[in-house]
Amino acid sequence: MQKTTLVKFLAALLVTALAVPALAADTIKLGVAGAHSGDLAAYGLPTKDAAEMVVAEINAKGGINGKKVELMIVDDQCKPEIATNVATKLVSEGVNIVIGHICSGATKAAIGIYKGAKIIAISPSATNPPLTKSGEYANFYRTIAADDDQALLAAAFATDTLKAKKIAILHDKGDYGKGFADFAKAAIEQGGKAKVVMYEGIQPGAMDYSAVIQKLRNEGADLLIFGGYHPEASKLLSLMNKKKIKVPFIGPDGLKGDGFLKIAGKDAEGVYATGPKDVSKLPLNTKAHADYKAKYGKEPGTFFDQAMAATVAALNAVKVAGGTDYDALTRALKTSLVDTTIGKIKFDAKGDAEGVGFSVYQVKNGAFVEVK
Template sequence: MRVKLSLIALCLVMVAMLAACSGEAEKADEKADVETGEVAPAAKLVLGVAGAHSGDLASYGLPTVNAAKLVAAKINAAGGVNGAMVEVVAQDDQCKPELATNAATKMLSDDVKIVLGHICSGATKAAMPIYLDGKIVVMSPSATNPPLTQSGEYPNFFRTIAPDDAQAALEVEFAKSLGLKNIAIIHDKGDYGKGFASFCKQFIEADADIQVALFEGVTPGAVDYSAVVQKIKGSGADGVIFGGYHPEASKVVTGMRKKGLEVPFLSDDGVKDDTFIKVAGKYAEGVYATGPMDFSSNPLYQEAIAAHKAEFGADPGPFFPEAYSAALALLKAVENAGSTNYDKVIEALHTKKVDTPVGNIKFDARGDAEGVGFAIYQVQDGKYVEIK
């Protein structure tokens, strides 16, 4: 009996040792994965999605979440990325810089390696130092502030939309084509709105045929903009360019029209949103706005739109094609890199083209997608229509 008990004890000791060795091996593998940034076979690959998912600007951010989900489902159905299934994890920043830093910190603590977002330039700018320190690759479908790529501060930042200087140049040229000579430039004081407005001012001041009648900021969220409307009227402006988002734009144009100020109102892609038309109502009619180029003839664009309608029962909102393209580009870069290794993913984005709804793209040395740009749209019969 004593011999039998000794044998049993010995077996138990050996089992425990094998389990311990197995556990240490697993821990070593996990440590190697963390150190190299590799995704182990059959692991999950988290695609972080950061942006305005609630609040006044949710109509810009929620289409990006939907785009990420659709891309993840498509890729998972085909076997995933390097054997890993894609999981979408969203963080809401409401387009507020202070919440954007919280979202970025959460991505970092959760060991996320790739992030789709943020939506607004100010929020993106606030979050980028955290992503840079954490070696997280970020791609925005809509943050157009030029310094995000042009300053050289953030080699880990990419975007699938053209920057504001290109948008502003198009806007000023279009204003000239309308015969405008004396333009009031209004902005919301933010990184995006004021940045766009400042570029418009710069391009106008460099042109002898057109001048700035007024350059004025408004406070986002204010109930009444009658003071700035009065300044526009007093300036003798024959047109208005607005830099910012739809909540403020709708109030400004409504105030202008109610005061009988019928001069052309031009704005940016922050206003090219059906929510602007719903809020401004009849006063939205005739408003011009720049927006991403129309890629509706692209089969992948058509496929993405059809997938959204099938899954969510509605047309997608603004920046959906750019977000879908960004999700594809990020995940394809991980595939091309063979891992989530920071340097390898960045290299893949710069060197390997990927087919997307906004074209067959790769990214230039600054992180801007090659071949994308802007077009002019106008509200006609309650819908934005491209001006050819």
């Protein structure tokens, strides 16, 4: 009896001893999780740099609400099994908010652990659609567009802006092209504003696509969405022009480049392609890049812009919420508009950053111009 009480007492003491430093800490603990070593380090390191830059600037100005920001940097090598370990480590050390993870697989593995501990994570790079769209992880946010976003945009543009009724969808049977085509098809069918009259794969590198083009005309399609890369797209366009089939053509960001313009030549005129929004002219973006170059002597790497934005958004939320309470942070992220390297953002109900991602471009006089 006495022994049990003693054990209980000791246990209670131990718990308090552990809990007290976390509660009493006068720093805001910002976790940064991602691949900092291994094959995929190039994707993770720019995020670490971005977080360090933002935090150094904020701490130099006296921190947030009088508290300094403390970085807790952990390396998951983009491996799910390591991601769960580092996530557990962050949680046990009392992290307040996490920037990361980098890879979708690692993020998926770690996000449940943060959810259980009521900790918010903002990823600059995990593009797997269900992470936000399944609604399963209310604590997950991201500053990059999901994989299916450009297909959804293409579908919406086809049915709402171009008012197409009978849409043909072709793809090159590859992961990238077919993925785009599948998402677009699902979105059009779900929208119910137009019918998908044709959905087919074509053989990349084939000499001739006349049959499929003839079929497109036979089905009476009034718009073509193509998932794939520029060689097939320009071949299709060239043959369509020879057969005098003039329907709007929408492609993914694989087309939005000089390669397509060069090969398709005058056939490219009028073609639509979705592509990432151009953020390089935003003042904050220009400044961040200049600062980075001054510090490291090179251009920042992949996901740097998104990571800057994620860190700024996270710390802004802490400021607005006046602390690190989960509910207050959630409210702040979803309501408070913050100016970042990728534009003025806040997050939607599911955790995707609003106004981030893709625009529709059209070829006019041999160059891609954003369609407003």
